[in-house]
Amino acid sequence: MQPQRYWREIPQRYRLEAGRCKRCGKVFMPVRGICDSCRSTEFEPVRLADRGKVHTYTAIRVPPAGFVAQTPYVLAVVELEDGVRLTMQVADCGPDEVRVGLPVRVEFRKINEVGKSGVICYGYKAVPA
């Protein structure tokens, strides 16, 4: 992870900051330049709901580099209470404990360590609510 990319994504990763279209109200995570519903280019920052439920899930048994220590881990598409869906891990939850509809809460968590110097990447993960 390049520091500049990591740095510019801090608002969404640390604070669940999304963008709401000022014209039609559609919410985008991350914020975009153009609304795909009404073509507006004006957005205001909005904090996403931190509660939701599992829309679908999997358990990753063959991980990408940087995730070996956590394997197996549950990955899900979580539907937040405001209707926005995001891909995130479900932590503190085994592959046999997850199900569609499981209520979850979104927390600020460590994602992994990257590079030889072990730079720590943070972000959001769900945990069973």
Add this chain to the structure above:
Amino acid sequence: MREVAVIGVGMSKWGELWHQPLRDLACEAVLKALAQTKVDKVESIHVGCMTGGLFAGQEHLASVVADYLGFAGVPASRSESACASGGVAFKAAYAEVAAGICDVALVVGMEKMTDVGGDEATYALGTAADQEYECYNGATFPGLYGMMAVRHMHEFGTTRRQLSQVAVKNHANGLLNPEAQYHAKITFDEVESSALVADPLRLLDCSPITDGAAALVLCPLSTASKLGKKAGVKVLGLGHATDTIALHSRKDLCRLAAVETAAARAYKMAGVGPKDISLAEVHDCFTIAEIMVTEALGFAELGEGGKLVASGATAMGGRIPVNTSGGLKSKGHPVGATGVAQLVELVTQLRGEAGARQVKKPRVGLAQNMGGTGGSSIVSILGVA
């Protein structure tokens, strides 16, 4: 617009080919395709390759291919649309010939995937998903398709056995294809006891890592009998569409909107419908993908794709044979070559040259090629000229 014919098709050997560089694979496929024609010089080259840079450390592949074919000087370009790169390269060549920009065009799909290790291959393939909002959180391609499978099973009752049926069927077909990477009959038990990769998908639900290339020679239908040596096959229709890059951005995770739109466009252009298709080559990168694609193509209603494969309708001798070549699952999946190789199979079948796996008197064949989790798709329909 001129009608366009495919007059030559060829494939390199597919597999783990450590002794062959990417450029040699391309040349092997092209020489076979050209040998089926009377063409000795092409006017345009279109290369489909997903990520020669990450897999083989080589970009600028259009020029590499032109050079090593001995065609330096000929205009060449490369199309990239992840695993749909080959299909999109075909579209570019088709458009040039149809528009009269050139009279003989070459399509080369290629990928060299085994020069890198597992982590690097996972990373390279992951670049077809949303790197920042899927892969950052630990997503892999089997994981993304695994999540599609879980949702499909949840909404429609699709079963583990139905997923297995896709793998068993496609390996049975691949057994009849001398060009397939894996010549192995597999059983339900073997699929269902293979290692879990990303629940519910197991190793034998996944297409393999492959080195390989495939090539096509295109010309206007009006010159096909002069330039070609074999029975004519023409392009009837072509449709191409995109969808959101991240799976979670889709309204319905059980629908492949890009495939539905591309299919609707291709059917309309060809003036045919799903019932007119004699055989189809579809993008079975994972078993669940074939089930969802057959729904998106209209071979089954939404949610009925699992039942379709379980009924035997898509097996050899069924109502609509799907992946007679063995599909990505058994034939192999050198990502940039796949879309082109699907068309090689259609042409071979439409000419009646498919040997042991020949479909009885096919008239119309359909190929569906897909990038990422369905962020792009291209559907091509070919017919007997």
